[in-house]
Amino acid sequence: MYSLPDGRDDVYGRGMNKDTNSCSVCGQPLGENGRCRRCEEATRVWTVRDWRPMLTLGLVIVLGFSFTRLVVGGYDERRNALAEEYYAAGVKALDAQHSAEAVDALENALVYSHGNFQYELKLTDALLASGASTEAMAQLHAFLEQRPGDAQVNLKLARLEARRNHVEDAWRYYQAAIGGAWPELNDPFEQRIDVRFEEAEYLVRQSRTEMAEAALVALAEVLPESSAEQQRLGELFLSNGDAGRALKAYEAALDSCGVAKGGFADGPVGGRSPKPIFSEGEIRNARCQAAVLGTARAELASANYGGARRYLLEIKGVNAEARTLLAQLERMDVLDPFAEESSAQVRARRTVAVFQIAIGRLARCGVPFAQALKGTGRGEDGREAARWSGLARWAEQLTPLMDERKLRGHDDVIESTMRFAFQAEMTAQKDCGNAALDDEALLLLARKRLGVDQ
């Protein structure tokens, strides 16, 4: 062990150079003046004759490169394997909703695959899932600065802003994601379609009707007619209140099922049974059933009840919702005082029934008439209270007239009663949610009588 006389470690190697009579550089004996003559000779000139050291140095460099390449290659393989292993574990944990575990695993993956963008994106998903939205946001904004046109980053930011209910910001990021650069590995066209759907669904959920409409129209323009997503498009149009475009989308969905469009208006003609749309095997195809049901609903929303009935009849045997809708249509027929060939007596009877149904609906909403009259009923703002009190007063005015004998021949009262019933049902639908069969039937009748905008 090297140590100095005073006991300190010889960390500078002072004890090494024990021979003080030879040069520490070349090893030659020192001169009388204590200097090395060889090292202080005239500047050395290198020539081609000194090729051996140069060649050796070159060979050492080449060998060094080769050896390092081998070592680095081996280490890279190990590192990549570890990164993939941790990434897979992270994705699995994220799918299993173990977000903290996913964050750990993905951070480990990034240690071995530094700067891997896909891993970093997945990490932001894990951070979001674990509730670390501030960190995820910071990371995403950092990505955005480096890659402003990256669609995946914009999409994640859109989702983040959507969660925070910043609709305008979310819409902006969705638009950037739709127009941004997608990785070529996944089909960019399909990715953009998916994002359009997501954007539209979000806007519909947020009741941003105009923005949603614009998004849906843009989507309809790029979605191939043969696409299986036409049905989904139709549902969105329907949810957004655009029955006409919803119908077109559903019809395209029906086409892709190989089903003929259209049905008979207002039921069978001339006593003939309508020709079945499906064969026995097709009818059990869930996608086609859904397309038919959607078309029927779009027809209902457009007040084309005959066409709706046509489609509902086809699948009533295998679809419960179709049976329910058909029941509503049939009930509507029963309740409609203005149906063709209804006698005055029938009209009056139906009107009284409708009035009772409407009053019952109001009562189930929890609005005592006395309270509504006083303006202290349901509703937190004055306008809503006024609407309820208006309905209550109207009902008070009509109640004495609700007698079959009094109603016969008084179509104006019948008309007013029907309008009251429609108004009551529509108000109750907005404020009180789900309705019974009779109420749904009345709503269908209202749409038929008052137009599809109701």
Added chain:
Amino acid sequence: MKPLSEGTRERLLKLMATPVRRKYFESLRRMLGPAGLVSIREEQFFLVLAIAIGILAGLSVVLFRIAIQSARLWLLGSAMHPSALRVMLVPAAVGLVIAVVAVRFIPRVRGSGVNQTKGALYIYDGHIAASTVVGKFVLSALAIGSGQSLGPEDPALQIGAGLASGVGRWLKLSKERMRLMVPVGAAAGLAAAFNAPITAVLFVIEEVIGRWSAGALGAVVLSAISSVVVERWFLGNEPLFRVPLYHLENAGELVAYAVLGVLGGVASLVFVKTIKNLRPWLRQLPEWSQYLQPAVAGVLIGFIAIWYPQVMGAGYEWMNLAMHNRFPWEMLGILAGVKLLSTVLSFGSGSPGGLFAPVLFMGAMLGGFVATLEQQLFPAMAVPVGAYALVGMGALFAGILRAPMTSGFMILEVSGNYSIILPVILCNTISYAISRGFQEVPLFDLLSRQDGLDLPSLEEEPEQPTLCVEDAMQPSVVRPLAGDETIAAAREVVSGSVGEHFLVTLGEGRWSVLSREALMAAEDEAAPVRVLLRGRVPRLYQDQSLDVALRFLKDRPMLPVVDRGNLDRLMGVVSIADILGVYRRAGLAEPETVEVS
């Protein structure tokens, strides 16, 4: 040139048998000879060698980094959070092994390597033993990989310097070139380890060479660049830190940066003072304890790492997370503190490894701490945590390592964002000023002095103005004689003066000196003065340094100082006595005794 062997001579003679062939070989011999076209002088060869050193150093640093990562994988496993058992046992066990090897066999591998390299440069003519290089490589990789709180950059500097030293010895370079090899290799090693050539060059000048040396600059830059090229070829171009783009939005942010500078200065002081007191205390313990100190440090670090595994190793992955706002402010503050403690333990116990990475870690955490605290206090402000972390690194670097130029350029080179320059300068200046105000001796010089060495320091070297010819020149008492004037006329000119030598102008900027003795001894008075001259003398200019003047003077009695715009116009004369007089008047202060303060 070596003489030819007998067989070679015979073959050559046969080949040269005909006149044509003889002529051909004669030409070839001239071309390949010492003054031929394919010969190069050593200083030119040195630049080529610098590139080769850079390549070799780059390769060695690549292998070194992989060795550290492989050691980490082997010893602590692949997870960022190793198990508690490994964390407790591995640093201690490896510390014991390292201590036995380092203390018993290769003591020169202990410490960071920076002041050891400087010592090799100034004391041992650039000699670094091969065992030091190999030992540093292996033991540092083990120490850092096992979780000691140390970094790879300083050892890479020493490894690069050692490689260069070995190559220089093998090629039998001159002593002067051997001394230059050390900074060349050091810059190459550091540049590859840090992936920052400019930073490496500046650091080597500031800390290793310790003075501005234009002679070494070219070779140092070449080697740094070539090593970085090699390193990036193998390990990619990814920057060490991915920092978000930064813009100074609000001048009020500078207040926060100033606060960071103050905190950085205080943290620097705490760190340096602790090492200053701990290291000698540990060294004075009984000799057998030297074998246990790294192991004990390992146990303590392991204990800390159970809760804060971030303190283990260099910690670059954690710095990146801090920059991306992944830790709350409390955690950042704690990490800065525990890392300081861990690094003091690792370094003070003598484990081989560097201080760069731990210093950057502490700075990043401190900067992040200030930023996240600011976010808490002023939620409406958008605080760029990454920028604060980066500036914090610079502040600690400037305060602890006391390399202000290096720290500033390092931030710019690592971030690639010049808009951060203002906060960097502000923060670094404050941190540096506080550190220097309360701790006069910089850290690396402190360590050298604790080891009994007095090495030059750029910070401590007083700035002296360069003395030039203008300071020494005297007016000429007698007008210059003309080469064409007669000896008789010349005698008349000099008759009234007492000088022994006189300047003679020959026109077109040529000058000579004539002694009185030779002038008076001439027989033909009608002959021109020119006939008495024994050759020309070089001329000087006022702005040239006295070093240059002395080299030209040699044993001449005087030299003319002329106007650069008119070479025949005499401005004054300079002699050896004049030059010595200037140096006496401009004497430096007496050097201080070597004190560790």
